[in-house]
Amino acid sequence: MRSGLIESFVGRLVEPLVHRFPWITYIAPVVIILGLIAVAVLLIIYFERKVSAHIQSRLGPMHHGPHGIIQTFADALKLLHKEDLIPECADRALMIIAPFVVFIPAVMVYVVIPFGPGWIVRDLNIGVLYLCAVTAITTLGVLSGGWAGNNKWSLLGGLRAAAQVISYEIPMVLSMIVVVMLAGSMSMVKIVEAQNPVPFVLYPCGLVAFLTYFTSALAEVCRNPFDLPEAESELVAGYHTEYTGFRFAIFFMAEFANVMAVSMIAATLFFGGWLGPFGPSVLWFAAKTVLFIFVFMWIKWTLPRLRIDQLLRVAWLGLIPICLANIGLAVAVLALKAYIVAG
Amino acid sequence: MSRTLTPEERAHATEAPVFEEMILNMGPQHPSTHGVLRLVLRVSGEVIEECKFHIGYLHRCHEKIAEEHGYLGYLPLADRLDYVCAGPNQWAACLAMEKLAGIEVPERAEYLRVIAAELNRIASHLLFIATFGNDLAAVSVFLYGMREREMVIDLLEALSGQRLTYNYYRVGGVGWDMPEGFAERCREVLDIIESRLPHYNDLFTNNAVMRARTEGVGVVPPDRAIAFGMSGPTLRASGVPYDVRRSDPYGIYDRFEFEVVVGERGDTFDRFWMRVREIQESAKIIRQALDQIPPGEIRTKLKGRFRPPPGRAYGHVEGARGDVGYYIVSDGTDKPYRLKVRSPCFSNLAGMEEMFRGWKIADVVAILGSIDIVLGCVDR
Numbered sequence: 001m002r003s004g005l006i007e008s009f010v011g012r013l014v015e016p017l018v019h020r021f022p023w024i025t026y027i028a029p030v031v032i033i034l035g036l037i038a039v040a041v042l043l044i045i046y047f048e049r050k051v052s053a054h055i056q057s058r059l060g061p062m063h064h065g066p067h068g069i070i071q072t073f074a075d076a077l078k079l080l081h082k083e084d085l086i087p088e089c090a091d092r093a094l095m096i097i098a099p100f101v102v103f104i105p106a107v108m109v110y111v112v113i114p115f116g117p118g119w120i121v122r123d124l125n126i127g128v129l130y131l132c133a134v135t136a137i138t139t140l141g142v143l144s145g146g147w148a149g150n151n152k153w154s155l156l157g158g159l160r161a162a163a164q165v166i167s168y169e170i171p172m173v174l175s176m177i178v179v180v181m182l183a184g185s186m187s188m189v190k191i192v193e194a195q196n197p198v199p200f201v202l203y204p205c206g207l208v209a210f211l212t213y214f215t216s217a218l219a220e221v222c223r224n225p226f227d228l229p230e231a232e233s234e235l236v237a238g239y240h241t242e243y244t245g246f247r248f249a250i251f252f253m254a255e256f257a258n259v260m261a262v263s264m265i266a267a268t269l270f271f272g273g274w275l276g277p278f279g280p281s282v283l284w285f286a287a288k289t290v291l292f293i294f295v296f297m298w299i300k301w302t303l304p305r306l307r308i309d310q311l312l313r314v315a316w317l318g319l320i321p322i323c324l325a326n327i328g329l330a331v332a333v334l335a336l337k338a339y340i341v342a343g
Numbered sequence: 344m345s346r347t348l349t350p351e352e353r354a355h356a357t358e359a360p361v362f363e364e365m366i367l368n369m370g371p372q373h374p375s376t377h378g379v380l381r382l383v384l385r386v387s388g389e390v391i392e393e394c395k396f397h398i399g400y401l402h403r404c405h406e407k408i409a410e411e412h413g414y415l416g417y418l419p420l421a422d423r424l425d426y427v428c429a430g431p432n433q434w435a436a437c438l439a440m441e442k443l444a445g446i447e448v449p450e451r452a453e454y455l456r457v458i459a460a461e462l463n464r465i466a467s468h469l470l471f472i473a474t475f476g477n478d479l480a481a482v483s484v485f486l487y488g489m490r491e492r493e494m495v496i497d498l499l500e501a502l503s504g505q506r507l508t509y510n511y512y513r514v515g516g517v518g519w520d521m522p523e524g525f526a527e528r529c530r531e532v533l534d535i536i537e538s539r540l541p542h543y544n545d546l547f548t549n550n551a552v553m554r555a556r557t558e559g560v561g562v563v564p565p566d567r568a569i570a571f572g573m574s575g576p577t578l579r580a581s582g583v584p585y586d587v588r589r590s591d592p593y594g595i596y597d598r599f600e601f602e603v604v605v606g607e608r609g610d611t612f613d614r615f616w617m618r619v620r621e622i623q624e625s626a627k628i629i630r631q632a633l634d635q636i637p638p639g640e641i642r643t644k645l646k647g648r649f650r651p652p653p654g655r656a657y658g659h660v661e662g663a664r665g666d667v668g669y670y671i672v673s674d675g676t677d678k679p680y681r682l683k684v685r686s687p688c689f690s691n692l693a694g695m696e697e698m699f700r701g702w703k704i705a706d707v708v709a710i711l712g713s714i715d716i717v718l719g720c721v722d723r
Binding site for chain 1: 479481550703704705
């Protein structure tokens with residue numbers, strides 16, 4: 001099949017190299033993932049600008065390059081040569097570390113995402129647990145970024161972000177638990193393989209789990225309607241107000257890397273990942289990811305923003321009861337299935 | 344910003360949380376204060392304990408300039424008072440000057456004045472909807488409002504050559520007549536806008552998040568509204584049916600059928616909804632005016648320099664934001680002895696200091712957006 005051709009072609013190129021330099025198997029995935037993220041973030045930013053422009057009945061970047069393709073590149077270059085300002089009374093060490101505490105977990109998530117059959121850096125048998133653990137670390141970075149700028153508005157943004165992310169961790173994990181129950185394993189590859197005929201979103205408990213996961217994911221990556229931490233109309237730029245140049249670029253990249261990661265996880269857990277009726281699997285995975293990224297953007301440019309207490313109320317009084325009930329439903333479905341299979 | 348607990352507080356620390364208060368400056372430059380307004384908020388967590396406004400960043404000495412430059416020299420500046428809804432300001436100034444000098448305005452000019460003012464009101468309310476959506480982070484609403492507003496601005500540009508402050512009103516009439524095809528294009532634009540208002544309702548007005556952010560938020564009781572001298576949609580949202588066009592008609596407003604839209608609760612949503620409905624009412628008025636407009640002169644010629652006899656006059660109109668008034672004292676020369684501007688946004692804003700208490704920081708943005716102030720009007 002087509003996918004076999006790609007793999008054999010790549011295999012033929014890579015094999016002699018690996019033979020000579022065995023450490024390539026450790027370095028190559030890192031380089032590839034970082035490269036993928038860098039390129040993908042540029043593309044996503046361009047995509048966002050075009051999607052938002054067309055939703056708002058305007059054109060978006062058109063000037064640099066045909067249809068503005070080079071625009072993001074130009075913006076990245078601009079950010080890179082801005083002065084690196086650290087305000088006098090700011091907490092220097094925290095300001096330097098915070099962007100990376102946000103960025104590195106965003107990248108670490110990609111270790112367990114299966115891009116295709118066999119295309120995964122490490123198929124951890126606790127893949128889902130690893131995801132939940134790693135995404136929780138970003139809260140520290142956001143909080144310290146908000147504190148370090150010595151700016152009350154940034155602090156407010158950081159505190160709101162911390163409250164929001166912690167609150168929405170729970171429905172996210174509870175949704176993923178349903179998937180683990182349906183698949184019988186926490187390994188991402190086994191979850192995809194368990195969806196071979198029927199993706200989990202088509203089960204009723206899977207559909208509910210997908211919807212709650214999607215909402216929690218929106219809140220985890222702090223996108224509208226949950227973008228209070230960086231509410232432009234209130235806090236200028238929230239917890240990353242005081243950051244300039246490269247450090248701001250890191251925050252920015254982390255946000256889009258997060259969006260992409262969360263879309264990929266949604267595609268993997270609920271829509272069958274790289275499974276598709278025909279053709280190269282990686283393209284199916286990419287298509288599903290792009291679909292979710294588009295829906296994220298669609299929601300962002302349509303809905304107003306929730307206030308922090310309303311946001312938290314949705315999480316604690318809305319999503320968590322629904323998720324718990326959904327787990328109950330999943331238990332019932334699995335018990336029924338076992339009963340039917342046995343009897 | 345932080346402090347350690349005193350011994351008494353430490354003793355009581357297990358009883359109730361000690362919230363530390365923070366002074367926040369929503370400085371003159373801020374994405375959502377609709378101009379250069381400085382708010383100093385004393386907040387406890389996210390809840391506002393006290394709020395103080397600092398204005399004056401846009402003070403441009405209107406009243407003094409009028410004393411120096413005379414009636415006709417000042418008149419183009421009157422637009423810049425509330426620059427978003429420029430026409431009614433100038434109309435109020437012209438009313439006062441015409442009362443002083445006893446000048447009659449020809450009928451066609453009166454109709455043109457109404458058409459320009461109501462078109463301006465529609466443009467201003469569209470801008471309000473756009474910026475209100477932007478404040479609540481429904482950014483697409485901003486672009487849609489601007490798209491609709493562009494059509495209205497193009498009409499006003501056809502009338503006067505300018506898009507924002509058009510110096511259209513003169514003492515004794517208006518500056519220019521309607522060009523060819525204006526009436527048809529105007530009716531077309533009104534049809535398009537009225538057909539798009541339901542889309543705004545689907546996207547924004549009936550959105551659950553928007554309702555949650557605005558219903559019951561920032562309620563202004565009618566007695567406090569009247570006490571502070573509020574006017575315009577802000578006052579009518581609280582249930583007080585005061586509209587200068589009905590209560591103290593000027594020009595030919597008594598010839599038109601339109602509804603004075605009154606709200607029920609006086610919350611942020613009502614203030615928003617007032618303006619959406621007023622767009623529809625203004626469209627009604629414009630259609631009636633276009634149907635009834637007679638041919639004729641558009642301006643009474645002034646004899647010589649404009650030197651009204653000594654006396655006092657007050658002219659006030661219903662601007663998009665409220666009751667704009669000009670009180671002019673004349674001493675017989677061509678420069679007014681005193682020109683005092685009654686600014687609607689100033690009174691509307693003054694009432695807000697006590698209305699913010701108890702609400703959260705995010706609500707400040709919503710409530711301030713819903714009063715729809717323009718700092719040019721507040722500061723003069």
